[in-house]
Amino acid sequence: MDIEKLKLKAKDSVESQRQQLVQLSLNIHDNPELGFKEEKASAWLATYLEDNGFHVERGIAGLATAFRATYGQGSPRIALLAEYDALPKIGHACGHNIIGVSAVGAAVASKSIIDQLGGSIVVMGTPGEEGLGGKINMVKAGAFKEIDAAMIVHPNTRNMPTEEALACSTLEAEFFGRPAHAAGQPHKGINALDAMILAFTGVNSLRQHIRGDARIHGIITDGGEAPNIVPAHSAAVFLVRALDDDYLAELKDRVLNCFTGASVASGARLEYRWRDRTYAPMKNNMTLAGLFRQNLESLGREVKAFDPRFGLGSTDMGNVSQAVPSIHATIAIASREILIHTPEFAAAAASDAGHNGLLDAAKAMAMTVADILQPGTLDKIKQEFCRD
Numbered sequence: 001m002d003i004e005k006l007k008l009k010a011k012d013s014v015e016s017q018r019q020q021l022v023q024l025s026l027n028i029h030d031n032p033e034l035g036f037k038e039e040k041a042s043a044w045l046a047t048y049l050e051d052n053g054f055h056v057e058r059g060i061a062g063l064a065t066a067f068r069a070t071y072g073q074g075s076p077r078i079a080l081l082a083e084y085d086a087l088p089k090i091g092h093a094c095g096h097n098i099i100g101v102s103a104v105g106a107a108v109a110s111k112s113i114i115d116q117l118g119g120s121i122v123v124m125g126t127p128g129e130e131g132l133g134g135k136i137n138m139v140k141a142g143a144f145k146e147i148d149a150a151m152i153v154h155p156n157t158r159n160m161p162t163e164e165a166l167a168c169s170t171l172e173a174e175f176f177g178r179p180a181h182a183a184g185q186p187h188k189g190i191n192a193l194d195a196m197i198l199a200f201t202g203v204n205s206l207r208q209h210i211r212g213d214a215r216i217h218g219i220i221t222d223g224g225e226a227p228n229i230v231p232a233h234s235a236a237v238f239l240v241r242a243l244d245d246d247y248l249a250e251l252k253d254r255v256l257n258c259f260t261g262a263s264v265a266s267g268a269r270l271e272y273r274w275r276d277r278t279y280a281p282m283k284n285n286m287t288l289a290g291l292f293r294q295n296l297e298s299l300g301r302e303v304k305a306f307d308p309r310f311g312l313g314s315t316d317m318g319n320v321s322q323a324v325p326s327i328h329a330t331i332a333i334a335s336r337e338i339l340i341h342t343p344e345f346a347a348a349a350a351s352d353a354g355h356n357g358l359l360d361a362a363k364a365m366a367m368t369v370a371d372i373l374q375p376g377t378l379d380k381i382k383q384e385f386c387r388d
């Protein structure tokens with residue numbers, strides 16, 4: 001069967017799953033679960049794949065809500081990544097229900113391609129994207145060791161074959177001072193909150209002199225007990241982000257200097273820890289992106305190149321992309337003025353535009369699976385990956 005016929009068959013398969021996929025997406029949307037607690041969502045997605053002939057392993061890489069579902073034999077092994085965690089209070093405001101369901105829809109549609117061309121299609125159920133970095137655990141545990149290429153499609157307000165993402169490290173900082181009556185004996189106290197405010201001021205000054213695409217932002221999680229007690233303890237969490245690991249390392253030093261300087265100035269002792277879960281920058285494979293782009297355009301969608309003015313975040317897909325050739329694409333489900341991580345975007349993730357985005361993402365991924373399995377294509381993808 002020629003490739004165009006294979007692609008047509010894959011598109012028809014996605015279309016024939018429409019009702020089930022939309023229902024699955026709405027079920028996940030109506031039952032938002034936080035990272036690493038996505039019991040219902042991961043079970044529904046895994047069961048759907050199992051019912052469609054996939055071999056499913058649940059609870060991989062030490063994560064109860066991660067799974068791997070495989071169809072076919074041996075290499076090449078192409079991974080489609082499912083996310084399904086929600087945000088606190090605003091539910092599926094990042095639209096991960098669409099990511100999860102488009103991956104399973106594409107995987108089922110890829111079965112006829114695998115039957116014809118060989119290899120395997122693997123759905124990786126990757127929990128806890130929002131801040132917990134589930135994929136970082138999975139990469140470390142070797143879940144992607146035998147994967148040849150990986151794709152994920154995130155809902156957005158634009159169709160893009162790639163999306164950049166910043167490397168990101170998390171700093172937890174605490175100052176320890178000395179309590180005293182704030183009016184009676186203020187001269188006996190050491191003010192841990194003042195130390196924190198000095199550190200914030202230092203970071204604010206630093207921000208003026210860093211690269212435009214880097215980001216430093218944080219919150220105070222403890223600022224004292226009562227206004228009439230000199231705060232003996234303060235705590236903050238900061239995120240430091242940069243486009244590459246080298247600049248991230250430099251920024252981390254400079255941010256830490258703001259905290260050590262504040263410690264010296266205030267006399268409050270500093271304790272800090274960089275969380276061991278660092279989100280890597282996204283390394284998009286442009287050969288793979290070119291194939292995905294053509295397929296998305298063939299569905300009648302206008303596809304835009306990534307532009308940093310659209311906004312830059314971080315994703316644990318970055319860590320996957322450093323291990324295997326990958327793309328992090330986006331599919332438009334809402335108009336431009338709708339912001340991601342808002343109740344309006346959560347509504348879009350359950351709208352008709354959301355359902356259509358889900359179906360098109362699944363079709364474009366399945367069609368790209370057919371492209372990857374053409375002779376010589378995977379070599380080109382891997383050559384690019386090794387060159388960079």
Ligand SMILES: [Zn+2]
Nearest residue numbers: 093094130341
């Ligand atoms: Zn998000």
Ligand SMILES: [Zn+2]
Nearest residue numbers: 094096129154
């Ligand atoms: Zn997201």
